[in-house]
Amino acid sequence: KQEVTQIPAALSVPEGENLVLNCSFTDSAIYNLQWFRQDPGKGLTSLLLIQSSQREQTSGRLNASLDKSSGRSTLYIAASQPGDSATYLCAVRGTGTASKLTFGTGTRLQVTL
Amino acid sequence: SAVISQKPSRDICQRGTSLTIQCQVDSQVTMMFWYRQQPGQSLTLIATANQGSEATYESGFVIDKFPISRPNLTFSTLTVSNMSPEDSSIYLCSGRVGGNEQFFGPGTRLTVL
Numbered sequence: 001k002q003e004v005t006q007i008p009a010a011l012s013v014p015e016g017e018n019l020v021l022n023c024s025f026t027d028s029a030i031y032n033l034q035w036f037r038q039d040p041g042k043g044l045t046s047l048l049l050i051q052s053s054q055r056e057q058t059s060g061r062l063n064a065s066l067d068k069s070s071g072r073s074t075l076y077i078a079a080s081q082p083g084d085s086a087t088y089l090c091a092v093r094g095t096g097t098a099s100k101l102t103f104g105t106g107t108r109l110q111v112t113l
Numbered sequence: 114s115a116v117i118s119q120k121p122s123r124d125i126c127q128r129g130t131s132l133t134i135q136c137q138v139d140s141q142v143t144m145m146f147w148y149r150q151q152p153g154q155s156l157t158l159i160a161t162a163n164q165g166s167e168a169t170y171e172s173g174f175v176i177d178k179f180p181i182s183r184p185n186l187t188f189s190t191l192t193v194s195n196m197s198p199e200d201s202s203i204y205l206c207s208g209r210v211g212g213n214e215q216f217f218g219p220g221t222r223l224t225v226l
Contacts, residue, residue: 041220091156105155
C-alpha cells in the first residue's frame with residue numbers, strides 16, 4: 001500500500017526566502033506525481049504535474065523535482081510571498097489507467113511580512 | 114485543464130437527513146472522483162464515479178451511505194445519507210483529464226448538527 005509523507009508539517013518563513021517542501025513515497029512504481037495548493041476552507045489548485053519519466057517541472061517561481069528510485073519529490077518556491085501562504089499537498093498516482101491518487105499529509109506554509 | 118464547480122458550497126443539516134452535492138465540469142473528463150476531507154486531515158477517496166454504471170467504492174465507504182450518480186461525462190452527484198455529526202467534512206469532486214492531470218472543485222463544507 002502506497003504511503004506518502006510530507007516534511008515539514010508546518011513551516012514559517014519571512015517574505016523573500018527560498019524554500020523547499022519535501023514529499024516521500026514508499027512505492028516507486030508510480031505513474032505521476034502532482035503538487036497541489038489548498039487555501040483554508042477551499043478546494044485544491046493543481047500546481048505541477050510530473051510524469052514518472054520526468055525529473056522536474058517548472059512553473060513561474062515553482063520548481064518540482066522527482067527522484068522515483070528513491071521515492072522523493074521536492075517543491076522549490078523561489079522568493080516567497082505572503083500570497084504563497086497555504087497548505088501544499090503532494091499526491092502520487094499508481095500505475096494503471098484506473099489508479100487513484102494517494103495524498104500526503106500536507107505542509108502548512110506561512111510567509112510573513 | 115478543467116474547471117469544476119460544486120453546489121452547494123456549504124450547508125448545515127440536521128441529523129438523519131440527506132444532502133445531495135452536485136458537481137459540474139466544463140469539459141469532458143475521463144474519470145470523476147469524490148473525496149472527503151475531515152477537519153485538519155488530508156483527502157480520502159470515497160469512490161470513483163463511473164458513467165452509466167455503479168460507482169466503485171473504496172474500503173470503508175458503501176453505496177447505501179454515499180450513493181453516487183454520473184449520467185454523463187461532465188456531471189456527477191454525491192448524496193450523503195442519514196447524516197450524523199461524524200459526516201461533517203468538506204466533500205470534494207475531482208476530474209481527471211486525458212488520463213493525467215487531476216483537477217478539483219472548490220468543495221462543499223457540510224456541518225451536521
